[in-house]
Amino acid sequence: WPIFRTEGVTKVYDTGEVQVHALAGVDLTLFAGELAVLLGPSGSGKSTLLNILGGLDRASSGHVWFRDTDLTALRERGLTRFRRDHVGFVFQFYNLVPSLSARENVQLVTDVAREPMPPEEALGLVGLSHRMDHFPAEMSGGEQQRVAIARAIAKRPEVLLCDEPTGALDSKTGIQVLEALKDINDRFGTTTVVITHNAAIRKMAHRVVRFQDGRITEVEVNETRLAPH
Ligand code: ADP
Numbered sequence: 001w002p003i004f005r006t007e008g009v010t011k012v013y014d015t016g017e018v019q020v021h022a023l024a025g026v027d028l029t030l031f032a033g034e035l036a037v038l039l040g041p042s043g044s045g046k047s048t049l050l051n052i053l054g055g056l057d058r059a060s061s062g063h064v065w066f067r068d069t070d071l072t073a074l075r076e077r078g079l080t081r082f083r084r085d086h087v088g089f090v091f092q093f094y095n096l097v098p099s100l101s102a103r104e105n106v107q108l109v110t111d112v113a114r115e116p117m118p119p120e121e122a123l124g125l126v127g128l129s130h131r132m133d134h135f136p137a138e139m140s141g142g143e144q145q146r147v148a149i150a151r152a153i154a155k156r157p158e159v160l161l162c163d164e165p166t167g168a169l170d171s172k173t174g175i176q177v178l179e180a181l182k183d184i185n186d187r188f189g190t191t192t193v194v195i196t197h198n199a200a201i202r203k204m205a206h207r208v209v210r211f212q213d214g215r216i217t218e219v220e221v222n223e224t225r226l227a228p229h
Pocket residue numbers: 013014015020021022040041042043044045046047048049211
């Protein structure tokens with residue numbers, strides 16, 4: 001069943017001198033349990049759409065449904081609640097607190113979540129059981145990103161949104177990070193949307209969405225990947 005549905009979504013950034021049309025009418029349906037990848041050149045609108053799906057930003061026009069809730073109708077407080085209760089985010093830069101261990105970085109969010117997993121479990125799921133007490137500076141980029149993924153999944157979000165999680169990593173390390181995301185998607189059915197230029201995602205994704213100039217030009221279903229749950 002659909003978990004996200006957008007209808008005619010546009011986004012115009014008003015920068016003072018010029019208006020940037022980042023999204024020019026996006027209609028997209030994503031299904032619960034899917035792993036979807038957004039592909040396309042830099043500046044084609046992928047991050048803008050991801051931010052709108054996650055309630056970090058608002059569409060200029062159109063509608064964005066999360067299940068039966070139209071996110072475009074929510075006030076700021078409702079959007080904040082939506083993000084907190086339903087969405088985990090992973091970004092290119094890991095944004096870990098340098099003075100806290102891996103475990104403590106994950107604990108920061110589990111302290112405020114409703115039914116969190118123990119930090120140890122979340123770190124175990126991304127293969128970091130042996131790094132719990134290490135600090136960010138003692139870990140490789142790939143390990144730090146996996147801590148960030150553990151932090152994002154520890155509150156058991158239904159949706160995981162990942163904006164270039166492999167952007168700062170070499171391609172082999174990037175594949176390990178993508179495999180961690182696929183593993184979580186397989187295990188928990190967490191609907192996952194990823195922006196990445198790493199080609200390994202093509203085999204892992206159920207749905208491949210291509211962007212060009214603020215529009216979706218192609219949606220491809222990966223027949224070789226088993227349908228989600
Ligand atoms: P992508 O993720 O595909 O690289 P983005 O969604 O980041 O594309 O950007 C789409 C367009 O919107 C680009 O032209 C970008 O420069 C512009 N843009 C993105 N964010 C902002 C912003 N906060 N203010 C102004 N323009 C922006």
